[in-house]
Amino acid sequence: MKPRILCVDDEPPQLEILRLILSSEGYEVVTAGSGRGALADLRRQSFDVVLTDLKMADLSGIALLEEIMRLQPGTCVVLMTAHGTIDSAVEAMRKGAFDYLIKPLEREVLLLAVSRAVERARLVSENRRLREELRARFKVENLVGAHGSMQEVFRIVHKVARSSSTVLIYGESGTGKELVARALHVMSDRRDRPFMAVNVAALPETILEAGLFGDEKGAFTGADARKIGHFEQASGSTLFLDEVGELKRDLQVKLLRVLQEREFNRVGGTEPVAVDVRVVAATNRDLEREVRDGRFREDLFYRLNVIPIVLPPLRERRTDIPLLVEHFLAKHGEPGRTRHISPEALEALVGYSWPGNVRELESVVERTLLLAEGDVVRVEDLPAAVRMRAAGGRGVPIEIPEAGIDLEQLERDLVLQALEKAAGNVTRAARLLGLSRRTLQYRLEKIRVAPVGAPAAPYGADGEDEA
Numbered sequence: 001m002k003p004r005i006l007c008v009d010d011e012p013p014q015l016e017i018l019r020l021i022l023s024s025e026g027y028e029v030v031t032a033g034s035g036r037g038a039l040a041d042l043r044r045q046s047f048d049v050v051l052t053d054l055k056m057a058d059l060s061g062i063a064l065l066e067e068i069m070r071l072q073p074g075t076c077v078v079l080m081t082a083h084g085t086i087d088s089a090v091e092a093m094r095k096g097a098f099d100y101l102i103k104p105l106e107r108e109v110l111l112l113a114v115s116r117a118v119e120r121a122r123l124v125s126e127n128r129r130l131r132e133e134l135r136a137r138f139k140v141e142n143l144v145g146a147h148g149s150m151q152e153v154f155r156i157v158h159k160v161a162r163s164s165s166t167v168l169i170y171g172e173s174g175t176g177k178e179l180v181a182r183a184l185h186v187m188s189d190r191r192d193r194p195f196m197a198v199n200v201a202a203l204p205e206t207i208l209e210a211g212l213f214g215d216e217k218g219a220f221t222g223a224d225a226r227k228i229g230h231f232e233q234a235s236g237s238t239l240f241l242d243e244v245g246e247l248k249r250d251l252q253v254k255l256l257r258v259l260q261e262r263e264f265n266r267v268g269g270t271e272p273v274a275v276d277v278r279v280v281a282a283t284n285r286d287l288e289r290e291v292r293d294g295r296f297r298e299d300l301f302y303r304l305n306v307i308p309i310v311l312p313p314l315r316e317r318r319t320d321i322p323l324l325v326e327h328f329l330a331k332h333g334e335p336g337r338t339r340h341i342s343p344e345a346l347e348a349l350v351g352y353s354w355p356g357n358v359r360e361l362e363s364v365v366e367r368t369l370l371l372a373e374g375d376v377v378r379v380e381d382l383p384a385a386v387r388m389r390a391a392g393g394r395g396v397p398i399e400i401p402e403a404g405i406d407l408e409q410l411e412r413d414l415v416l417q418a419l420e421k422a423a424g425n426v427t428r429a430a431r432l433l434g435l436s437r438r439t440l441q442y443r444l445e446k447i448r449v450a451p452v453g454a455p456a457a458p459y460g461a462d463g464e465d466e467a
Contacts, residue, residue, distance in 0.1 A: 147317035345382055
């Protein structure tokens with residue numbers, strides 16, 4: 001496709017010269033005799049380059065530049081100006097213009113400037129396309145990840161979202177199981193209906209049954225009217241059952257019937273209720289083991305496990321942490337303020353084990369943004385447990401509570417713990433604590449502790465050379 005160039009000048013002879021020169025070089029040229037005429041063209045079609053005069057009667061080149069930056073920010077603008085307005089042209093470049101040319105124009109200078117502008121526009125367009133591809137590839141409805149395991153998750157989500165098949169999401173707490181369920185809903189044909197989520201483990205069994213399936217008037221004490229449950233409310237939509245592995249056996253039977261027959265009875269009811277619900281379930285348990293141990297019905301497991309999706313813990317995809325940090329910085333940052341993270345702080349975040357997974361990382365980033373004072377998040381701004389990574393893993397990842405601590409008791413506890421791990425060997429215990437053997441001997445005498453398993457032996461009699 002030929003590069004498209006819009007030439008703008010309120011002097012017709014100048015416009016004709018520009019059209020002839022650029023057309024002869026293979027460019028597709030559109031001309032406009034005024035700034036407002038150029039705006040009309042810009043609203044109808046896109047251009048790679050706009051070549052505009054700085055001084056025009058109806059709309060200045062500066063004003064036109066500002067409108068182009070708003071309408072087509074990827075377009076390169078080259079200004080044409082006389083000697084007396086060079087300062088204005090330089091100011092325009094500060095506002096986003098790509099280049100400026102001094103009249104009268106020389107053919108070779110003009111062609112070189114336009115060629116450079118076309119190449120710049122091509123690169124901008126290519127970068128935008130690549131960013132969009134990366135966004136589509138590495139992000140699915142607030143799920144972010146470039147790691148291979150997450151790419152597999154995205155592939156499955158894209159492939160099965162439009163089906164009605166049951167999906168079972170496996171993953172530790174905080175890995176984003178509900179986000180995957182929401183992504184499946186948003187990308188499905190059911191997206192116009194509300195997404196519904198129920199945490200099975202959060203409700204007592206009696207309340208959970210009525211909540212899921214509804215109840216009839218008089219079904220139990222206090223049931224003074226018919227109530228519609230989550231399955232009926234989610235008819236035509238998606239119902240997310242979190243922690244489905246916690247379901248008791250009798251409720252497992254009712255859930256199995258819904259999945260098989262697409263109908264159920266309300267609590268206290270006799271008439272079956274038909275529903276069209278896409279069920280997405282999630283668990284942090286090994287359901288196959290639960291089946292072997294007799295705690296989970298095998299037939300229900302196979303009904304739920306039609307399409308399994310496994311979410312890896314964050315510690316197994318550490319390469320995604322920089323992407324996630326940038327995502328959370330943008331999500332929780334103040335409007336109009338750009339915050340960055342120092343390489344040292346990022347290294348500490350990447351090195352942390354993240355037992356709470358992505359949820360914990362988001363919480364840490366949000367908290368850090370609230371407490372950090374500068375525009376760059378430093379290691380010192382991170383929570384103590386994460387900061388230990390920046391210190392090379394030395395020390396104990398604890399924070400002093402408001403009530404304070406008993407330092408002597410803490411020292412005693414750490415020494416006892418080291419001795420226990422070293423099976424009473426003082427030299428090895430000293431290494432665990434980062435002390436010399438002589439220093440640990442002194443501390444043992446100070447707190448009156450004997451090596452484990454050898455209360456009567458004098459310190460230093462463990463058969464190893466002094467450290």
